[in-house]
Amino acid sequence: MPNVFYSYKVTDKEAFFDVHELHHFKVLRLKIGDEIRFIDGNGSLFKGKIRKILSNMAIASIEESHRRHKEWKDRIILCLASSKWHRERLLIEKAIELGIDEIVEFESQYSVAHIRKFEKIDLLVRNAMKQSMNLFKPKIRLFSDFNDFIDWMRIQNDTKFILLDPNGERINDTMIPKGDLGLIVGPEGGFSKQELEIFNSLNLQRVKLGDRILRFETAALTGVIIFSYLKGRM
Amino acid sequence: MPNVFYSYKVTDKEAFFDVHELHHFKVLRLKIGDEIRFIDGNGSLFKGKIRKILSNMAIASIEESHRRHKEWKDRIILCLASSKWHRERLLIEKAIELGIDEIVEFESQYSVAHIRKFEKIDLLVRNAMKQSMNLFKPKIRLFSDFNDFIDWMRIQNDTKFILLDPNGERINDTMIPKGDLGLIVGPEGGFSKQELEIFNSLNLQRVKLGDRILRFETAALTGVIIFSYLKGRM
Structure with a gap:
């Protein structure tokens, strides 16, 4: 260590x-x-x-x-629904080890946990950086209101958002944007109908990770890793 | 659950x-x-x-x-050096969730832990299968002697083995074999000189996962996920 x-x-x-x-x-x-x-x-x-x-x-x-300079120009942003702490913690630790650039957490209708206090996430992020010798601290954004998260998304003009969704298309390399990429991962229970309608209205790309049902943190990490690979980070 | x-x-x-x-x-x-x-x-x-x-x-x-029939004809085999139990456990649980076909564990010179008893790994595998509703039990092989692991590798004529190695080449899709794939992950401290010479004599492909130094279980999972993607599983 x-x-x-x-x-x-x-x-x-x-x-x-x-x-x-x-x-x-x-x-x-x-x-x-x-x-x-x-x-x-x-x-x-x-x-x-x-x-x-x-x-x-x-x-x-x-x-x-x-x-040191940042290795990568384009950013990868992980947008996660608040989840059970042990799952969320593992995900954030591993995402930081893999070099995620920004962590956005939002509370979704089927989230089983509320948004944590900023200080709790911040401390987790710091400790994960120290453990993995990641020199760049990801930005952290927390939205306790789903609509605020959507409002924030709407003004990220340089970011292409992709939704992990078991009903989406298979990943392929044509989906990878030139600029920043935001990966959205819902809670274990999935998004509500109303939430999916909002995402629909934003014309998001929906992507599935194979046909298995993966747990929240496994799905999110798999997404981060495959998109990191497709963005040339690996 | x-x-x-x-x-x-x-x-x-x-x-x-x-x-x-x-x-x-x-x-x-x-x-x-x-x-x-x-x-x-x-x-x-x-x-x-x-x-x-x-x-x-x-x-x-x-x-x-x-x-149910197996989703994939080609097999992915994870060959891991014995490691600290909490890292090994996380890796095996996630690999099973992702559908790994075989788990091979060997004791390497710089392994910080001995090979576990078969029953301990078997129970971990069973519980991970139950948790993730994986209907296929991966084969489990344990080699307390590194040379026995090498001897076993030598007779796997239908498997292409790839070594995760920070000095290897970047992954690209031409590395992906048509048949079975064995991914070899060394201990946190890396392989010894003698062990690397043995791998050299086997003409293994060496692959790195970006320029970051990843922890044992993160590197192994990243490898499993990228190769699963490249083999068309995602």
């Missing part, structure tokens, strides 16, 4: 760590003067030394930094 | 259940006369009634049966 920390704010010479990172410092018994590696979520990996440990934050000096 | 059971032996009129299924009967408070659904791992889904409950097994009558 690479011990790398997440800094929420980096200046020229210093990096700041919040209470969650501070907790990890303590677990690892780190103290002032110890060398650490950390990321900022914007493509940089730093080396530095712990300078200050306060009750709810810490500060480190920056001794070295390496900046 | 579909409540479906696994019968280790099915005759014309009766199905037999071992102590693990018996335990599930008890958890669900099933009793003689209750109707159950069960699978035999050979493509059949049955309806029947519990007739006998003994101390270490149970028997049900068969009232209805539906037989």
Whole structure:
């Protein structure tokens, strides 16, 4: 396990760590003067030394930094219906390991769980980044109202959205857009009739992943992986 | 969750259940006369009634049966190095959901865990089949000696083996064989020099999954999913 920390704010010479990172410092018994590696979520990996440990934050000096560019110009956005936490967590962790660019969560009529608090998802994302050494933090958007999600979709003019749907067409490489791709995954129980009508009115491409019925997180991950492959990421 | 059971032996009129299924009967408070659904791992889904409950097994009558044919002629074989149990378990569960045909586990020099007992893997496979309603039980092969795994590979004349390797080529669809495909996934620490030399002598195709370093189970699942797609399963 690479011990790398997440800094929420980096200046020229210093990096700041919040209470969650501070907790990890303590677990690892780190103290002032110890060398650490950390990321900022914007493509940089730093080396530095712990300078200050306060009750709810810490500060480190920056001794070295390496900046990496994003590997891919086009973005892949995962839009998921809120689901059971263990499924949602696994999906988000793996999607981050695979380099997803944005995570959009919405509450659907048949969602078995409400939208989580932003901080809970944010912390999951940070930890997954640290685990997989992903230097780029995906954007996170949470819509507790399905209609707000639709309104947001309507103004994403540079993104082609694709709906995972057991009644859709088989995936083929002609479906892959040149620009950004948004993959929409409904809850285990599927979308409601009203929701499907809204998607219909948006003229979304509907895609199925074979004839098996896959669980929520398996379907979503399979979609992320196949579209990543078709977008030339693998 | 579909409540479906696994019968280790099915005759014309009766199905037999071992102590693990018996335990599930008890958890669900099933009793003689209750109707159950069960699978035999050979493509059949049955309806029947519990007739006998003994101390270490149970028997049900068969009232209805539906037989399904395998969806795909060519087989996909997952050959994995033994790994940490939570990673191995997740991988096997998802591979079964995706319809893997055979699971081969071998102990590699850098494996952090020994090969599990057959019964442990078998039970995991059965439970994953029941969860995902996979009617076909994959074959399970366990090799505690790496050389035995290689000897087995050498006599699989109808299978093309592909090695996941960060130094391999990018996947492309010309790599996909007409017949059976075996995907080999090493331990988190990679294969040893000696092991790689053995694979070299076998002239295996080496394939990488993008430039990111993926965890054991993520790499393996990504491989299973992309090759399933390229073999026309999705």
